[in-house]
Amino acid sequence: MAEAGIFNEQILESLFREHYPGLCRFAQSYVKQDEVAKEIVQDAFVSLWEKRHTIDLSKPFKSYLSTVVRNKCLNHLRNTRKFSGNLLALENLAETASYDQPDKLVEKEISEKIAISIAELPEKCQEIFVLNRYHSLKYQQIADKLQISVKTVETQMSKALQHMRLRLSDYLPLIILLISPFHHFTISLFYHFATSQPHYFFFHLASG
């Protein structure tokens, strides 16, 4: 068992490298903004560092960090008057961060499917979508960069997401499996069912 005195920078670094990506995804699912999510996760690690002498080390860091991040996210939403209990409840967000990497094979297939679906978008639409989703640019930044109106950016984003929703519909039931802690067991068993009978699965999991 680690003692309070041993919590040094090396330990912080290894914790950071292990948990940072998963915590960012976790925070992002609440606050929806990449930059805000990253800042919140950074702050959570700073507070972990400051409390390193008093923190209860018998409890896992993961749950400590998740709790801190979640509280900071909810505070952020309240402070910016963007808190909606109903929407968050519908989104069924996890209580703790999930760091489990998705099954490599499925992940690869999904990545390919996403890449192909993106390639199917009209050129302008594709550019706007990629700038927003993969470069984390805001609507206004994209509008400035491409010399178009924010309204156009919005229309193109909706168009892109409508397309992605249709093209990825076979994979949508998978998302529940991907983020569930026991997906290693379920994914290979149910994967074919999921692709051939998406609706069965969608409803089954949604009700369960």
Place this chain on the structure above:
Amino acid sequence: METNSTYYTDLIIRYFSGEASPGDILELEAWVTADATHRDVFREYQKTWQLLDSTKTIASAELDHEWAVLKSKIVNRKSSIVNRKSSIVNRQSSIVNPKSEIRNLKSEIVNRKSKIVAWSLRAAAVFILLAIPAFLLFHFLASPIENQLAAGNEVKEYTLPDGTVVTLNAGAVLSCPSKFSGNSRNVMLEGTAWFEVAHDKAKPFIIASGNARIQVVGTSFFVNTHTLSNTKEIILASGKVKVYYENNPSKMSFLSPGDKAELTANGNAIITTSNEDANYLAWKTKHMVFCNTRLNEVVALLIQVYHTNILISDNRLSDSRITATFDKQSLESVLNVLKATLDLQIRNTGAGIELSGRGSN
């Protein structure tokens, strides 16, 4: 109805991309809770969004920067605590020790410096975030490119970390990491090369050249990225490869042994034919087959293979036909055969080798 649904789609997308205002969120909440079908649409978009985000990876370079940012925050806090302590000590000893003033000044400078470093690190981190290119999505460049193998003026053979053997023709440059990490083996090529790729089904071997991509499982083939028409040529000897453009991975071509693919410079067509050029590997093997071939074509190949300038001084000579096979012979012995067959005179000028004569036919 139609305009209505577009309106709420926009609202949903705005919500998930973090663009929604507090008013938007209230409106969306009211709409979603009003009807079960609205709720389903909302959840489907949420899942699409999650699926898109689930494949996002954080590059190790980004993680390094984020760690540097965190570290600077912690170091700043630490030094501010130390400073507070030292200022108390200084206050006590300021009358006694004039040197402490200088020390105090110094520590202030150090503190200011570390703040500047922290800010510039933050700025660098933001810049890196913006600069991460979209093709990270395709898991390309999963490993950093570290080594550049360049053949210079001769043909050189290299063995890559995975056991793949690459022969680079003169002038070719291959960029390759010192170790293949990640899900694929990525290299970049400019020029002409022959690959014998080590078999590893789990880690596809991907060669990038501009926008063109060649993906391999384990096979041997030839790539030329420097053709006259600015197309990229791939000739497959054995195995199977997939060729595609980076920005359009859905349009791809699979090659079988003996196939030749040409990828155009503007990146929209893949032309597949069967390879008719028996000498495409002569630069590597020095094995050349000529069958009623015109002398100017023979000379063009000899220049490529032996990297020596060869001139034909008489136009009529260019049209002379040759049928011969050469295998790993020196240029001198090849020229001697030509000399005997076509009754040539061969002269070594300063600029290269000059062929003259009237030709035999």
